[in-house]
Structure formats: C-alpha cells, structure tokens
Amino acid sequence: MDNNCGHKDKACVFHVPxxxxxxxxxxxxxxxxxxxxxxxxxxxICYEGEDSDxxxxxxxxxxxLFTMTEDGREQIFRILEETDFFGELSIFQxxxxxxxxxxxTDVRLCTIKQKDMHQLIKTQPSIAxxxxxxxxxxxxxxxxxxxxxxxRSAEARTASLLVNLCQEQGGDELVLSLSRxxxxxxxxxxxETLSRNLSRFQDLGWIKLEGHRKIRILDHEALRxxx
Amino acid sequence: MDNNCGHKDKACVFHVPxxxxxxxxxxxxxxxxxxxxxxxxxxxICYEGEDSDxxxxxxxxxxxLFTMTEDGREQIFRILEETDFFGELSIFQxxxxxxxxxxxTDVRLCTIKQKDMHQLIKTQPSIAxxxxxxxxxxxxxxxxxxxxxxxRSAEARTASLLVNLCQEQGGDELVLSLSRxxxxxxxxxxxETLSRNLSRFQDLGWIKLEGHRKIRILDHEALRxxx
DNA sequence: CGCCACGTTGAGAGTACTCAATTGCAGTGG
DNA sequence: CCACTGCAATTGAGTACTCTCAACGTGGCG
Numbered sequence: 169m170d171n172n173c174g175h176k177d178k179a180c181v182f183h184v185p186x187x188x189x190x191x192x193x194x195x196x197x198x199x200x201x202x203x204x205x206x207x208x209x210x211x212x213i214c215y216e217g218e219d220s221d222x223x224x225x226x227x228x229x230x231x232x233l234f235t236m237t238e239d240g241r242e243q244i245f246r247i248l249e250e251t252d253f254f255g256e257l258s259i260f261q262x263x264x265x266x267x268x269x270x271x272x273t274d275v276r277l278c279t280i281k282q283k284d285m286h287q288l289i290k291t292q293p294s295i296a297x298x299x300x301x302x303x304x305x306x307x308x309x310x311x312x313x314x315x316x317x318x319x320r321s322a323e324a325r326t327a328s329l330l331v332n333l334c335q336e337q338g339g340d341e342l343v344l345s346l347s348r349x350x351x352x353x354x355x356x357x358x359x360e361t362l363s364r365n366l367s368r369f370q371d372l373g374w375i376k377l378e379g380h381r382k383i384r385i386l387d388h389e390a391l392r393x394x395x
Numbered sequence: 396m397d398n399n400c401g402h403k404d405k406a407c408v409f410h411v412p413x414x415x416x417x418x419x420x421x422x423x424x425x426x427x428x429x430x431x432x433x434x435x436x437x438x439x440i441c442y443e444g445e446d447s448d449x450x451x452x453x454x455x456x457x458x459x460l461f462t463m464t465e466d467g468r469e470q471i472f473r474i475l476e477e478t479d480f481f482g483e484l485s486i487f488q489x490x491x492x493x494x495x496x497x498x499x500t501d502v503r504l505c506t507i508k509q510k511d512m513h514q515l516i517k518t519q520p521s522i523a524x525x526x527x528x529x530x531x532x533x534x535x536x537x538x539x540x541x542x543x544x545x546x547r548s549a550e551a552r553t554a555s556l557l558v559n560l561c562q563e564q565g566g567d568e569l570v571l572s573l574s575r576x577x578x579x580x581x582x583x584x585x586x587e588t589l590s591r592n593l594s595r596f597q598d599l600g601w602i603k604l605e606g607h608r609k610i611r612i613l614d615h616e617a618l619r620x621x622x
Numbered sequence: 623c624g625c626c627a628c629g630t631t632g633a634g635a636g637t638a639c640t641c642a643a644t645t646g647c648a649g650t651g652g
Numbered sequence: 653c654c655a656c657t658g659c660a661a662t663t664g665a666g667t668a669c670t671c672t673c674a675a676c677g678t679g680g681c682g
Contacts, residue, residue: 235538259531307530311537313541360673361669361670380629575660591638
C-alpha cells in the first residue's frame with residue numbers, strides 16, 4: 169500500500185502486457201522503481217509543452233490525450249485505459265510533451281523514470297519488443313485517423329466512430345462513456361455537427377438515440393457503407 | 396551483385412540506422428537474407444489490402460505511402476527515402492497493408508522476411524530498440540498531422556507545409572520534389588486550394604513562386620504565425 | 623421539483639470543394 | 653531555334669458542407 173499499486177499480493181505491473189515477459193523476481197524489482205500517483209476526474213495529469221523523462225502506466229481509470237488551440241478548440245489523439253501507457257518518447261529523449269492528458273475518471277497511474285526503463289529493457293529485451301508492438305498498432309490507428317480526417321466528411325467520420333465503438337463494445341447497444349464534445353473532438357468536428365449527424369442517422373432509421381448516453385444500432389450495414 | 400545490394404565491399408545494410416548496432420559479421424549474415432528489388436518511377440510497390448509478411452528497407456530513391464478512396468482522392472501518410480523502412484507491422488503479424496506504396500523515383504529496396512527479422516532481433520535485441528525509436532518519432536509526426544487536419548484550416552496547413560519543408564531543406568530557396576497534387580494530398584486538401592493559398596501568400600509578400608518547382612521564402616515569421 | 627449542465631436545433635456566414643477554362647512550362651520534332 | 657503538344661498549375665464561378673453563434677430542450681441530481 170506504500171509505493172506499490174495498492175494490491176496486497178501482486179504489484180499492478182503484473183497485469184500490464186508490456187511487462188508480461190518479466191519473471192516474478194523481476195516484477196518485484198520493478199515494483200520498487202515505480203511511483204504511484206492519483207488524479208481526480210477532470211484534473212490535468214500533464215500539460216502539452218512540459219518536459220517529461222518518464223513513462224506513465226495507467227493502473228485504473230481512463231484518460232484522454234489531446235491538444236488544444238489558443239481559442240479552445242481541441243483534438244483528441246487517443247483515449248487510454250487500464251494497462252495502457254503514454255510518454256514513450258521519453259525512453260529515448262527528454263520529451264517536450266506534444267499533448268496534454270486529462271483524467272476522464274479518477275485515475276491511478278505509476279511512472280517509471282527513463283533510466284529505470286533503460287535498465288529494465290537491458291535486463292529483459294523483450295520489453296522493447298512488446299512496446300514496439302503497441303507502437304506499431306498505435307501508428308496504424310493514427311494513420312486511420314489521418315485518412316478519415318483527410319478524405320472523409322464529418323458525416324462519414326461520425327458513422328466511422330459508431331462502427332468503431334461497436335467493434336470495441338460488441339453488440340447493438342452502445343453505451344457512451346464520453347460527452348458529445350469529446351466524441352466530436354475525436355473525429356475532428358464540433359458537437360453541433362456530431363449531434364446533427366446522429367439525428368440524421370436516426371431519421372434514416374439507422375440508429376436509435378436512447379437518452380444521451382445510449383445508442384442502439386439498427387443498421388450496421390448502412391453505417392459501414394457510409395464510411 | 397547477386398543478392399546483395401550492388402555494393403562491392405559492403406552491403407547496403409551497413410548504412411541503415413536500424414542495423415547500425417550489428418557487427419561486421421552479423422551484417423554479412425543479414426546480407427544473405429535480403430532480397431533486393433527494383434521499381435521504376437511511378438510503379439506501385441505494393442497495394443493497400445495485400446497481405447505482407449516482410450519489412451521493406453529503401454536503399455535508393457523515394458516512395459510515398461498513401462491511401463485512396465474509390466473516387467480517386469488520395470491521402471499521403473509519409474514520404475520515405477534511403478535507409479527508411481516500412482511494413483513494420485509484419486514483424487508481429489501477417490499484415491494486411493493499410494496503405495499503398497508508389498515509387499516517386501526509380502527505387503531499389505530490399506525485403507526481409509518476418510522469420511528472418513525475428514532471428515535478427517533475437518541475436519541483436521538492440522535492433523528492436525532502434526526500430527522502436529523510429530516508430531515513436533513516426534507516431535509523433537502522425538499525431539502532428541492529426542492535429543493539423545483536425546484543428547487547422549487548409550491555409551494554415553499550407554503554411555505549415557512550407558515551414559516543414561524549410562526545416563528539412565534549410566535555407567530560403569525551397570526546391571519541390573513533389574507535384575502540387577502530391578503536396579496537397581499530404582496536407583489533406585486539393586491542388587486547387589493549395590495553389591490558391593500559395594498565390595495568396597505570394598500576394599501578401601511572404602513567398603515568391605519561381606517556376607513550378609521553386610519557392611523562395613521571404614517571411615518565415617509570417618508563415619510561422621499563421622500555423 | 624427545479625436547477626444546471628449537456629445536448630439539440632436553427633439561421634447565417636465562411637471555407638473549401640467541384641468542375642471548367644485558361645495559362646504556363648518543358649520536352650519533341652520539324 | 654522555334655512551334656507544337658501534352659501535362660501541370662493557376663484562376664474562376666458556383667455549390668455544398670460545416671462552422672459559429674444563439675436559442676431552445678432535456679434529463680440527471682440535489
């Protein structure tokens with residue numbers, strides 16, 4: 169309960185995929201290097217432009233990585249949750265953060281210093297490979313976003329968002345854990361445009377809005393064809 | 396001259412950063428695994444949707460990675476040149492390519508099979524780290540593109556493009572190696588809009604268009620402020 | 623039950639797109 | 653050397669989309 173992750177028997181890192189290759193012994197060693205931090209829902213974990221020389225691993229809760237313009241418009245890069253990490257550039261260099269991070273729920277996370285990370289990778293090179301796997305997937309997702317933003321209309325991106333959420337959740341009953349504003353900021357549009365598009369999809373009979381936090385998907389095909 | 400890279404004394408891989416950590420002996424071993432291929436300017440090296448289980452390392456020339464809609468609009472993800480690689484997802488899985496690759500010049504490249512790559516990483520784990528370094532940088536660039544596409548006007552993206560090209564080339568005299576169409580497809584707009592914005596910048600006295608392939612930058616500040 | 627944040631709808635404006643016409647440039651052959 | 657040809661780039665006109673700003677609903681929580 170002191171500097172570990174709040175579990176009794178096992179450190180949180182037992183459950184993080186990128187550390188899955190470590191032995192029990194190595195995990196215990198790693199545990200000693202971690203610093204655990206707590207953030208309340210809505211608080212900012214780090215600010216774009218700050219210097220950072222550590223990796224952050226989320227133990228509990230959800231965060232958004234985003235950037236903001238002077239006039240307050242926001243683009244979300246990704247939503248991360250338990251066992252995800254960010255700040256990976258600081259493995260190699262003191263990173264000037266290119267995004268801010270906000271806690272969407274209460275969050276518990278731990279940080280690992282650059283030099284500890286180096287040591288860790290040296291003793292267990294497979295970690296680099298595990299991180300690499302995550303990074304290639306992330307790059308692919310990022311390029312998917314670039315394709316959508318560059319080539320598709322806000323309407324198509326809205327459909328794409330629904331399809332993606334469906335795939336993550338499985339089933340026809342989407343439960344939204346984000347506000348309209350955040351959803352809009354993921355697909356690079358405004359909450360008004362998103363709202364209008366959802367209404368249009370409803371008018372077309374493709375979806376059914378059930379309260380503000382639920383969407384029932386009625387026609388997967390139509391949405392997929394739109395994308 | 397058989398299955399190596401055309402050099403007499405040293406294989407091409409001597410010059411590729413991600414293999415910089417290999418010993419002379421290991422490089423010679425690697426050389427035997429490579430398959431070298433040539434592509435003429437304008438030819439397609441691989442198609443989006445194809446399965447691929449190899450990494451491609453560019454030895455000579457330049458390529459563009461892009462995706463295309465049914466109606467022919469195109470989004471370019473990145474331009475790669477000598478010593479760059481692509482297809483890194485196939486380190487982990489047989490990859491359904493999420494982009495097409497076209498040779499912008501005559502291109503010589505070599506391919507490395509997934510299983511050979513595994514072997515290579517096992518004998519020299521630092522390679523995974525070198526690739527990881529490249530991938531984190533690439534992800535950062537990708538997120539920069541997402542920010543620009545999501546938050547900035549075509550005009551601002553045009554300014555951003557000029558600033559970036561300046562940084563790459565150094566100096567006030569930009570020499571464009573891409574068509575207006577390709578440049579537009581990098582920043583997610585049309586050639587017409589790009590052309591109009593360049594003309595506007597010229598009218599404002601920020602740049603001077605000199606033929607179709609050269610741009611003289613007159614006011615770096617103004618461009619940077621626009622971004 | 624009423625408040626307040628969140629979400630939706632409406633009107634109007636601006637940006638960027640499409641399609642079409644014109645201009646500019648470079649390579650080729652007379 | 654110059655005119656011609658074909659492609660690339662620019663310019664123009666009209667349209668469509670999406671944004672902004674504002675008003676109005678709604679639903680969850682005290």
